[in-house]
Amino acid sequence: MRDLKIPEQRHPEKAKRKDNPQPKKPDWIRVRAPGGQGYADTRKIMREHKLVTVCEEASCPNVGECWSQGHATMMIMGEVCTRACSFCNIATGKPPEALDAFEPGRVADAVQKLGLNHVVITSVDRDDVEDGGAEHFAQTIRAIRHRSPGTTIEILTPDFIRCGPEALEKVVAARPDVFNHNLETVPGLYPEVRPGARYFHSLRLLQRVKEMDPSMFTKSGIMVGLGEDRQAVMQVMEDMRAADIDFLTIGQYLQPTPKHHAVDRFVHPDEFAGYEKAALGKGFLMVSATPLTRSSYHAGDDFARLRAAREAKLARA
Numbered sequence: 001m002r003d004l005k006i007p008e009q010r011h012p013e014k015a016k017r018k019d020n021p022q023p024k025k026p027d028w029i030r031v032r033a034p035g036g037q038g039y040a041d042t043r044k045i046m047r048e049h050k051l052v053t054v055c056e057e058a059s060c061p062n063v064g065e066c067w068s069q070g071h072a073t074m075m076i077m078g079e080v081c082t083r084a085c086s087f088c089n090i091a092t093g094k095p096p097e098a099l100d101a102f103e104p105g106r107v108a109d110a111v112q113k114l115g116l117n118h119v120v121i122t123s124v125d126r127d128d129v130e131d132g133g134a135e136h137f138a139q140t141i142r143a144i145r146h147r148s149p150g151t152t153i154e155i156l157t158p159d160f161i162r163c164g165p166e167a168l169e170k171v172v173a174a175r176p177d178v179f180n181h182n183l184e185t186v187p188g189l190y191p192e193v194r195p196g197a198r199y200f201h202s203l204r205l206l207q208r209v210k211e212m213d214p215s216m217f218t219k220s221g222i223m224v225g226l227g228e229d230r231q232a233v234m235q236v237m238e239d240m241r242a243a244d245i246d247f248l249t250i251g252q253y254l255q256p257t258p259k260h261h262a263v264d265r266f267v268h269p270d271e272f273a274g275y276e277k278a279a280l281g282k283g284f285l286m287v288s289a290t291p292l293t294r295s296s297y298h299a300g301d302d303f304a305r306l307r308a309a310r311e312a313k314l315a316r317a
């Protein structure tokens with residue numbers, strides 16, 4: 001029986017890789033330790049509803065802050081991912097179980113109990129499922145809408161690369177408020193960072209969302225510190241704008257274990273501020289670029305700002 005708490009069993013494909021030393025984090029990467037009543041309450045709701053969170057599975061550094069405010073990002077479709085990205089701490093391999101038909105209802109129940117104004121739902125990749133889990137995503141969106149009609153819904157999806165066009169159409173038809181799909185890194189690093197994915201496929205996925213529903217906000221993000229250079233990051237911004245993406249996130253890559261992709265460097269906060277300024281100049285409605293930025297970090301507040309930014313832009317037009 002596989003024990004996902006043991007690193008070698010979490011990532012069997014990485015077990016024989018050489019260790020990459022984990023450099024000491026700089027002073028600007030300081031996070032609040034998990035604890036307190038709010039954190040405990042969120043944890044209890046997640047456990048009671050048998051829900052998996054990306055906050056825990058990906059060892060997110062912001063879990064202390066987010067959970068103390070009831071903000072957890074639920075990860076649907078199980079805890080084992082069929083891809084093997086070199087940066088990611090989610091367990092990889094063949095998922096042991098089929099999709100759980102009762103999961104959308106449990107997610108909706110947890111969202112209601114947490115009383116969230118805005119929720120982010122993500123998932124593992126399920127290349128073993130014919131539609132990549134598109135219908136499961138759509139059911140989850142509909143279940144949340146039914147139980148919490150005032151809650152805005154952000155989804156962070158897989159790339160549906162092995163599916164026909166109808167998979168994405170199903171998800172968009174369920175009308176999430178924000179459609180997020182992360183490009184993760186610059187195209188030149190895909191073979192080593194995101195080997196199961198294709199840069200232009202991911203970009204086109206986001207462009208298709210906008211073509212299908214121009215009112216839907218689209219969002220994408222990359223990590224820096226993986227070995228990219230500034231010019232490549234600027235090109236990604238150009239590509240994202242060409243695909244009409246509204247919201248860009250950029251955060252520092254942190255290495256979960258010695259078997260994961262090495263941290264090339266820690267990008268200074270001033271450089272992040274430079275990226276933010278450049279991205280706003282290229283026309284993104286919203287940009288979050290700080291060392292601790294993650295796709296779902298402060299997503300609720302950011303959604304309100306995103307909506308306000310679009311209204312201001314329309315008023316100027």
Ligand code: SF4
Nearest residue numbers: 055060063066296297
């Ligand atoms: S930033 Fe996102 S993944 Fe990290 S703890 Fe917050 S909600 Fe969870």
